[in-house]
Amino acid sequence: MSDLVLVINAGSSSIKFSLFETTAADPQVLYKGQMEGLYVEPKFSAKDANDEKVANETLPADVPKNHDYALRHMLAWLQQRLGGRQIKVIGHRVVHGGTQYSKPERVTPELLAGLEALIPLAPLHEPHNIAPIKILQDLLPDAPQVTCFDTAFHTTQPELNQMFALPLDFAQKEGIRRYGFHGLSYEYIASVLPQIDTRAAEGRTVVAHLGNGSSMAGLLGGACQATTMGFTALEGLPMGTRCGSIDGGVLLHLMNHLKMDAKQIETLLYKESGLLGLSGISSDMRDLHASSDPRAKFATDYFARRVARETASLAAAIGGLDCLVFTAGIGENDDITRANVCHQLRWLGVELDEAANAVRSGEPRRISLADSKVAVYVIPTNEELMIARQALAAL
Numbered sequence: 479m480s481d482l483v484l485v486i487n488a489g490s491s492s493i494k495f496s497l498f499e500t501t502a503a504d505p506q507v508l509y510k511g512q513m514e515g516l517y518v519e520p521k522f523s524a525k526d527a528n529d530e531k532v533a534n535e536t537l538p539a540d541v542p543k544n545h546d547y548a549l550r551h552m553l554a555w556l557q558q559r560l561g562g563r564q565i566k567v568i569g570h571r572v573v574h575g576g577t578q579y580s581k582p583e584r585v586t587p588e589l590l591a592g593l594e595a596l597i598p599l600a601p602l603h604e605p606h607n608i609a610p611i612k613i614l615q616d617l618l619p620d621a622p623q624v625t626c627f628d629t630a631f632h633t634t635q636p637e638l639n640q641m642f643a644l645p646l647d648f649a650q651k652e653g654i655r656r657y658g659f660h661g662l663s664y665e666y667i668a669s670v671l672p673q674i675d676t677r678a679a680e681g682r683t684v685v686a687h688l689g690n691g692s693s694m695a696g697l698l699g700g701a702c703q704a705t706t707m708g709f710t711a712l713e714g715l716p717m718g719t720r721c722g723s724i725d726g727g728v729l730l731h732l733m734n735h736l737k738m739d740a741k742q743i744e745t746l747l748y749k750e751s752g753l754l755g756l757s758g759i760s761s762d763m764r765d766l767h768a769s770s771d772p773r774a775k776f777a778t779d780y781f782a783r784r785v786a787r788e789t790a791s792l793a794a795a796i797g798g799l800d801c802l803v804f805t806a807g808i809g810e811n812d813d814i815t816r817a818n819v820c821h822q823l824r825w826l827g828v829e830l831d832e833a834a835n836a837v838r839s840g841e842p843r844r845i846s847l848a849d850s851k852v853a854v855y856v857i858p859t860n861e862e863l864m865i866a867r868q869a870l871a872a873l
């Protein structure tokens with residue numbers, strides 16, 4: 479009989495889950511869903527294997543609105559549908575593995591202590607990743623749990639691309655380096671690339687994970703050499719509401735001259751900047767493309783320019799460019815941004831096939847002309863499947 483794998487991706491205001499069933503090939507989704515709006519107005523929704531909505535409810539006002547209750551509610555909902563079948567393993571997305579964890583890890587008391595020591599590196603995310611592990615130890619004490627790290631894929635980066643130009647001893651001692659994020663997405667893309675394009679899989683590929691959070695990575699033979707996110711998920715590209723790379727001198731100016739405190743600066747950089755801040759309209763690309771306001775176009779052009787510039791920078795780090803892959807919400811769905819980026823990269827040998835780029839599909843597809851020096855693909859990412867695979871492999 480097939481086994482069940484539960485994947486948990488917990489954030490500050492939501493918990494997402496996917497339940498997979500093992501098959502001879504890749505695990506298949508049975509149910510996926512989420513509890514959103516924690517601490518405000520929690521809403522639970524779920525879909526089945528056919529992508530049909532099978533749950534959609536706002537929790538009653540008198541129940542706790544926290545992670546603990548949300549997880550118990552989800553698990554009870556799932557168990558009603560499983561008819562007594564046991565979950566074989568639980569895989570968790572964990573944002574930060576520091577320099578210690580370069581592969582998935584089985585949860586032990588030592589591992590939990592190790593993760594807690596990493597909280598200062600990701601105070602906004604790591605506690606929310608750790609909490610469900612403890613709750614599930616209580617709810618499903620017999621199910622082994624595995625942590626899958628967003629930073630692990632980037633541990634192959636050479637030191638040259640990991641360090642900031644701070645005093646080296648100080649930075650190494652304090653762990654101040656470019657860890658990089660979205661690693662599970664990159665790992666998934668690297669895992670499917672060999673079936674799509676062997677030259678790209680073995681060669682020099684830049685992957686653009688463009689979503690609400692956006693980053694890019696340069697891969698050589700499938701291993702990460704450089705990435706745009708750094709010490710935190712703030713560096714690199716502008717994002718929905720995050721500013722991306724910014725001159726550290728600006729922060730000194732905000733503190734010393736404008737007398738802004740750390741909390742105010744955090745809100746400015748994480749919540750009020752990026753596409754939202756530039757446009758003054760929305761953090762969502764769809765809204766910006768639909769708007770006739772010139773600031774909307776400025777924001778989308780700014781985003782595409784930064785993606786093009788980072789592609790060239792990553793190409794320098796991997797010694798050229800054989801392939802460019804677009805993935806995540808914007809990368810998979812936004813033909814306008816893809817075209818804008820590709821047109822700016824013609825000098826690098828990117829020749830977009832405009833008709834192929836306009837096709838809407840959930841399948842991996844090539845969008846460059848047959849004679850383009852650089853092959854360009856759209857490949858839907860699947861971080862949950864990557865976690866399910868890693869959790870099973872770690873057993």
Ligand code: AMP
Binds near residue numbers: 764813
């Ligand atoms: P993600 O974080 O990967 O789920 O991506 C979310 C983002 O993808 C949204 O904020 C939108 O900006 C973008 N997106 C989703 N669908 C489309 C679309 N059809 N066209 C343009 N952008 C899209």
